[in-house]
Amino acid sequence: MRKLAFGMNVSLDGYIAAPGDDLSWSTPSDELFQWWSDRVGATGLALYGRRLWETMSSHWPTADQQPGATPAEVEFAHRWRDMPKVVFSSTISTVDWNTRLVTGDAVTEISRLKADDGGPMDITGATLAAAAMRAGLIDEYAMVTHPVLVGGGTPFFTALDKWVNLSLLETRTFPDGVVLTRYETRR
Helix, strand or coil: CCCEEEEEEEECCCEEEEHHHECHHHCCCHHHHHHHHHHHHHCCEEEEEHHHHHHHHCCCCCHHHCCCCCHHHHHHHHHHHHCCEEEECCCCCCCCCCEEEECCCHHHHHHHHHHCCCCCEEEECHHHHHHHHHCCCCCEEEEEEECCCCCCCEECCCCCCCCCCEEEEEEEEEHHHEEEEEEEECC
C-alpha cells in the first residue's frame, strides 16, 4: 500500500494562501527550495487539485528554459515534468506534462491509488487535501511553517468530524525562521 502525504508551506496562523490566493509570503530560501525539489524527486505520484495544478503547470514546464534560471530551478523543472501526476477536476478537459485527469469521485480514486504498488504519493491543493483528510486517507502531514501571520485565506487543515492523532516524525529549521514539522497519522 502506498503512503499519502500532504505537505505545503503554511503561515504561522495556519494558512497555505493569504486572501486573494497571495503566496508572496512563502518565498523559499535556497535550502528550502532544495528540500522541496528533493521531495518532488522522491514522489512516486503527485495528486493535484485544479487550482494548484493550474499554478504549477503555468510555470514549471518551461521554467528551465527561462533566462536566468538557476541550476536549482532547472533541476526542479525537470523533476516536476518527469514526476507522474493526477489532476482531479470537473472543470478542465485536458492536462499534459506526464499527467492524467480524473473527473470522478476523488476519494474513491485516491483510495484505489493508495492500494496500488508504487512509490509515495503527495497530495496538494487545499480542496483535494481536505477531502482526503475527511476520508482518513492522509498518512503524513508536512508543514513548512513560515514566521508570518496572514490573517485569513486558505487554511491548511479542514474541519474534521473526529480527532486525528499524530506522531512527530521530524523537525528541521531552515533559514529565515522557517520550520518543517512532519507528522505521521497514528492508526
